Amino acid sequence: MTEYRITELAEVSGISVRNIRVYQDRGLLPPPEVRGRTGWYTEDHLVRLNLISRLLERGYTFATISELLIAASHGMKVEHVLRDKPRGGRLRNFKRVANITLTELRRTFNASDRAINLSQKLGLLAKEGPQFVVRNPELLEGAETLVKGGIEIEKLLDHWIRVEADLSDVARSFVSMITDKYFDENLFEMSEKSALELAELIQTVRPMAHDIVETAFAKALDLEISRAIGEANKLYDGGGDNDGE
Structure with a gap:
C-alpha cells in the first residue's frame, strides 16, 4: 500500500498540511502511523480527505461530517444521522407526550405572558386545554440551555422574529427569480412546456435556497464568533497591559 x-x-x-492537521485535531482524520519520528499516511487517509473535502464543499459542518463518519464506521446509513431522533434530555420527552404545562413554562424558562404569546405566534407552542403542545422539543431544549446561561427567553424570541422578517426578504429574492421569468404571462395561457419548466424550477428552488442560506449563515456565524473572540482578546490584552504599567 502506498x-x-x-x-x-x-x-x-x-x-494543505495545516488543514490536514486541523482535520486530525477535530477527529475527522485518523492519526498517521508513527515510525521513528515520521508519521506515515495511507491510501485510506487520502480517501478520507477527499470525502471530507466533498462534504465541506456541500456546506456540511465539521460536527455533521464527524457524525456521518462515525455512523459509517458503525454501518449506519446517512438517514440515521440526519433524521430526528430522541435523545436523553427531559424536554425531548415532550416529543412523545407533546405537551408542557404553564407552571413548567414559568419555572423552566421564567416565561412571561409576552414570551408565551410570542412562542405561540412563532409556532413553538400551541394552546390545548390547560396545557401547551410543544411543536419543536429540540428548539425548546436549546432555549432552556440559553436561559440557564443567563439569556432572557424574550430576547431570544425577539431575535427570532427579526430573523423571520429578514428571511422573508431572502425568500422573496429567490422566488423573484421564477416570477420575473414566468409570471409576466397569463398562467392559464402558459404552454405545457413552460408549465413543466415552472414546476421543475419550483421543485428545485426550495432545497437549493435552503442549502445556500444554511451555508451562508454558517459562514457568517463563524466570522461573527471569530470577530467577537478577537474583540474580547483585544480588551483582555489591553487590560493586561494596563495592569502591568
Missing part, C-alpha cells in the same frame, strides 16, 4: 509523509499527502490530495 504511504505518504504529511507533505506528500498534502501534495496528492490538494489539501
Whole structure:
C-alpha cells in the first residue's frame, strides 16, 4: 500500500498540511502511523480527505461530517444521522407526550405572558386545554440551555422574529427569480412546456435556497464568533497591559 509523509499527502490530495492537521485535531482524520519520528499516511487517509473535502464543499459542518463518519464506521446509513431522533434530555420527552404545562413554562424558562404569546405566534407552542403542545422539543431544549446561561427567553424570541422578517426578504429574492421569468404571462395561457419548466424550477428552488442560506449563515456565524473572540482578546490584552504599567 502506498504511504505518504504529511507533505506528500498534502501534495496528492490538494489539501494543505495545516488543514490536514486541523482535520486530525477535530477527529475527522485518523492519526498517521508513527515510525521513528515520521508519521506515515495511507491510501485510506487520502480517501478520507477527499470525502471530507466533498462534504465541506456541500456546506456540511465539521460536527455533521464527524457524525456521518462515525455512523459509517458503525454501518449506519446517512438517514440515521440526519433524521430526528430522541435523545436523553427531559424536554425531548415532550416529543412523545407533546405537551408542557404553564407552571413548567414559568419555572423552566421564567416565561412571561409576552414570551408565551410570542412562542405561540412563532409556532413553538400551541394552546390545548390547560396545557401547551410543544411543536419543536429540540428548539425548546436549546432555549432552556440559553436561559440557564443567563439569556432572557424574550430576547431570544425577539431575535427570532427579526430573523423571520429578514428571511422573508431572502425568500422573496429567490422566488423573484421564477416570477420575473414566468409570471409576466397569463398562467392559464402558459404552454405545457413552460408549465413543466415552472414546476421543475419550483421543485428545485426550495432545497437549493435552503442549502445556500444554511451555508451562508454558517459562514457568517463563524466570522461573527471569530470577530467577537478577537474583540474580547483585544480588551483582555489591553487590560493586561494596563495592569502591568
